[in-house]
Amino acid sequence: MREVNKVGIIGAGMMGAEIALCFVMSGYEVAMKDATLELAQKGKDRLEGVLDKAIQKGRFQAEDKDSTLFRITPTDQYEVFKDMDLMVEAVFEDLDTKREVFAQLDSICKPDCVFATNTSSIPITLLATYVKSERVGQFLGAHFFSPASVMKLVEVIPGLETEEGTVTFMMDCCCKIGKNPIRVKDVTGFAVNRLLHIMWIEANRLVEEGVATPEDIDTACKLGLGHPIGPYALMDLTSNDLNLSVQQILYETYGERFRPRPILKQKVNANHLGRKTGRGWFEYGK
Ligand SMILES: NC(=O)c1ccc[n+]([C@@H]2O[C@H](COP(=O)([O-])OP(=O)(O)OC[C@H]3O[C@@H](n4cnc5c(N)ncnc54)[C@H](O)[C@@H]3O)[C@@H](O)[C@H]2O)c1
Incomplete structure (x- = not known):
């Protein structure tokens, strides 16, 4: 099975930044893009408070805080994603915004990079049409719950043409970051x-x-x-x-x-x- 080493996140808002945190807390390096570098940095800065809370609750070691946050690289460029194994998209719940993001990623990311969208309400099969036909098999939904660094569940949602290997890959990624994935059909509202x-x-x-x-x-x-x-x-x-x-x-x-x-x-x-x-x-x- 394919291994996940490099992870990219698009959108440093409420969900994107916390999903980035899930990966770096498990030792991965993550590049996180927002519309501007300032917004990406702001998303990263917010995580300080999230980690402080986790430390207070005894869920995280204070001495690991700086090295964990250091593994997140904020960016406003797509170029940095060219050799990623997994891209997680968490931009606004808006078709045009997501279409533009996937078109950009599709032209830059390597052919076997998996694209996962965190959409709550848009059909995965529809979003999958925003990438070239060669990548449709590697496109799926990964629906995290808020706050993503705390909530264990991820709904993994294959679209109509998602390959089985992509589903296995994503379920495995979720387990590697301490999540509990469940497989759900691509229906409105998922489960x-x-x-x-x-x-x-x-x-x-x-x-x-x-x-x-x-x-x-x-x-x-x-x-x-x-x-x-x-x-x-x-x-x-x-x-x-x-x-x-x-x-x-x-x-x-x-x-x-x-x-x-x-x-x-x-x-x-x-x-x-x-x-x-x-x-x-x-x-x-x-
Ligand atoms: N909020 C929730 O509880 C929740 C739960 C599960 C899934 N979701 C889904 O996650 C996604 C993000 O939701 P959110 O609540 O984090 O929204 P949010 O508004 O907090 O964050 C979205 C971020 O995307 C950024 N963005 C917009 N266009 C961009 C672009 N072209 N490139 C890079 N970044 C861009 C915005 O600047 C913003 O920081 C949505 O699809 C939403 O449906 C949300």
């Missing part, structure tokens, strides 16, 4: 978002019907179901505008069972988006 949003929609029905409050539903899920965080605290973390747009995509694909509830639309209209606006289902102050 986890389907499970998550069906629960959130039902939770919103309970609130609309006055059956229970958001606080009590969070308590129910934590103490009755063993969830580490309640659905309303999690919705406020992921933000209600994103939650609504994901439910709209799921609704378009699967119909009535994913129709977003009016109470969620109202929250978005009121700009109660969650932690990022200081108020969502709960209040967070300034």
Whole structure:
């Protein structure tokens, strides 16, 4: 089986930077590109705080911090990716942006480099059409969860033409960085978002019907179901505008069972988006 040695990440935002961290924490060297060098550096700088938290929680050794971060090279150039074995794409969830990134990578990366996209909602089979036909077999989805340096799960999603060897390669990469990959078909929402949003929609029905409050539903899920965080605290973390747009995509694909509830639309209209606006289902102050 092919070995992974060199890894490139495109996008140094919330997901890209943390995915880079997963690789360097396991000893890999990573080049991480954003639209500008400043943004790439900013993405790397944010990881200091992430590692400090991990140190506080006893999940990481303080003396390894500098050498770990040193293994991330921020860049604004595609050239550095020419001899990478794996590229992970985590740019905006926007077709044109992803198309441009994959066209650039396809013209620079070596022929056997695997391309993995972290998209949450775009079909992998569609994104695979953005590379030349010779590379389609080496294109797949690798859906990490936020915060990626903490969450163990990765959904590995082959597209229609992904070769079996590429799936094995990606599953193996995930294991090498301490993740637990599961193989999932290329369907809208993959597996986890389907499970998550069906629960959130039902939770919103309970609130609309006055059956229970958001606080009590969070308590129910934590103490009755063993969830580490309640659905309303999690919705406020992921933000209600994103939650609504994901439910709209799921609704378009699967119909009535994913129709977003009016109470969620109202929250978005009121700009109660969650932690990022200081108020969502709960209040967070300034
Ligand atoms: N946020 C989540 O919880 C989550 C979870 C799983 C998957 N995802 C997916 O991961 C991807 C990234 O999401 P995010 O939350 O990290 O977004 P983000 O907005 O935090 O980061 C995206 C980054 O991409 C950069 N970028 C844009 N165009 C670029 C280009 N041409 N070249 C290089 N960098 C470019 C932006 O400057 C930004 O830093 C999306 O596809 C999203 O659907 C997000």
